[in-house]
Amino acid sequence: MASRSLTAEQTRTRLDEWTGNVTKLLAQVRKWCQQEDWEVTQQEKQVTEELLGTYKVPVLRVRAPGGFLYVEPVARYVIGAEGRIDITSSLTMNRMLLVRQDGRWTLKTDSGVNWPEQWNRNAFVKLAGLLTQTT
Amino acid sequence: MNRQAVFNRVRGAEDEFRVARIAVAALKDQLSRNPSALRQNGLSPASVADCLDNLEATYIVRLFAEFEAALRTYWRQVRGRSYRPRIHVRDLIDKVAGRHNAPSTWLDYAHQVRECRNKIVHEQPVGPALTLTACRSYLCTFLSLLPPT
Numbered sequence: 001m002a003s004r005s006l007t008a009e010q011t012r013t014r015l016d017e018w019t020g021n022v023t024k025l026l027a028q029v030r031k032w033c034q035q036e037d038w039e040v041t042q043q044e045k046q047v048t049e050e051l052l053g054t055y056k057v058p059v060l061r062v063r064a065p066g067g068f069l070y071v072e073p074v075a076r077y078v079i080g081a082e083g084r085i086d087i088t089s090s091l092t093m094n095r096m097l098l099v100r101q102d103g104r105w106t107l108k109t110d111s112g113v114n115w116p117e118q119w120n121r122n123a124f125v126k127l128a129g130l131l132t133q134t135t
Numbered sequence: 136m137n138r139q140a141v142f143n144r145v146r147g148a149e150d151e152f153r154v155a156r157i158a159v160a161a162l163k164d165q166l167s168r169n170p171s172a173l174r175q176n177g178l179s180p181a182s183v184a185d186c187l188d189n190l191e192a193t194y195i196v197r198l199f200a201e202f203e204a205a206l207r208t209y210w211r212q213v214r215g216r217s218y219r220p221r222i223h224v225r226d227l228i229d230k231v232a233g234r235h236n237a238p239s240t241w242l243d244y245a246h247q248v249r250e251c252r253n254k255i256v257h258e259q260p261v262g263p264a265l266t267l268t269a270c271r272s273y274l275c276t277f278l279s280l281l282p283p284t
Contacts, residue, residue, distance in 0.1 A: 050240045075238030079229075084236045093283040099236050110282040111213070112234035 006051055015052050018076035018083055022057050025085065025098070025105060029060055029071050032121045038128075039063040051077050066132025067091035087124075089131040096127055136212060138283045141205040142275055148201055149271045152194035159187045191267050192255045198267065199252040202245075202274045206231055209281050224249060228277070235280040244273035 006014065026042075033040045041061045048054045060071040067089055074084040081099035088095040097108040098119060107115035107123065117123045166172055166180040173179065203224050210227055211218045213234070222230075228249065232242040248270045265273075 048240065049238065050243060075240065077239040078236040079232045079239065079242060081236045084238070095282070097236060108236070110235075112236075 011052060014076065015055060018052070019055070019057060021083060021100065022073045022085065026058055026060050026071060029062070029124065032124055033060075033062050035121070036125060038065075045072065047073065047075060049075055049077050062128070064128040064132055066129060069128055069131060087127060087131065091132055092134055094131040094133075096131060136205065136208050136281070136284070138278065138281050141201070141278055141281070144201045144205075145198060145271060145275055145278070148194060148198045149267060151197075152190065152267055155194070156187070156190055159183060159190060163187060194267050195248075195265070195270050196252055196255055198270055198274065199248060202248075202278065203227075205278060205281075231280060232277075237277070237280050241273075241277050241280070245277040248273050 030040050030042075040063070043059045043061060044056050045059050046054060046056055057073040059073070062069040062071065068091065070086070070088045070090060072086050072088065074086055076083045078084045078099070081101050082103075083100035085098040085105075086095055087098065095110045096115070097110065098105045099108055100106075105119045107117065107119055107127075109115060115123070117126075163180070163183050166183055170180050173183070206224070206227050207220075210222070210231065211220075225246070228242065228245050231237070232245075248265060251265045251270065254264065
């Protein structure tokens with residue numbers, strides 16, 4: 001857990017680092033969607049964190065074959081990781097977590113179980129199918 | 136456990152509070168015109184004023200009870216036979232937050248409501264530190280960590 005207060009410079013550095021990581025990840029997802037011929041639109045959301053204040057981040061809305069998916073940053077300061085982005089199906093409300101640990105993104109299920117596959121295009125495409133699947 | 140059902144129970148408690156506040160305020164108004172209206176029930180206008188003053192705090196306790204029950208149900212499912220029923224709610228909140236990589240801010244908010252509830256129950260302050268609406272918002276935000284089913 002980070003110290004409960006940051007200097008203005010530390011806040012700016014951490015925020016730049018976090019939004020940079022988010023931007024890179026979303027650009028990667030956007031590219032994979034283009035390769036799959038899935039339509040993507042970008043929206044924006046406001047996040048408020050005690051240590052970073054209020055800031056804006058992009059959110060992706062992906063039209064996957066099974067339904068819409070949202071790729072949505074949640075927060076930089078999360079318990080047990082250095083950032084979290086959710087991938088949620090608006091149809092089923094199924095969700096996967098992308099958490100940043102040791103400088104890379106790893107996948108977790110909504111129940112908090114580590115996903116055995118690495119975060120890459122194949123995993124994303126597979127998850128898009130699984131998350132939008134109605135039982 | 137169904138997450139939407141939990142949200143509905145928490146929101147339902149807030150709606151009940153709103154209804155109760157309107158009803159008690161109407162009764163208080165009626166008593167201002169007829170102060171002996173509750174005499175046959177052994178109650179005085181002061182009891183109604185106290186009820187109105189304490190209503191929000193009462194419902195914060197109720198709201199937190201719904202939240203705690205939902206977390207315990209969920210954690211029992213997760214832990215199975217290793218679930219310890221007597222786990223302190225503070226630790227339960229921390230464990231759920233850790234399992235789901237909760238934003239630190241959400242965890243802080245949940246603990247703020249827990250502390251507010253504790254003050255109401257154990258210290259009997261003049262008024263709660265948080266409004267019921269803020270408590271509902273903080274608790275529902277935290278509950279959004281749970282899987283939908």
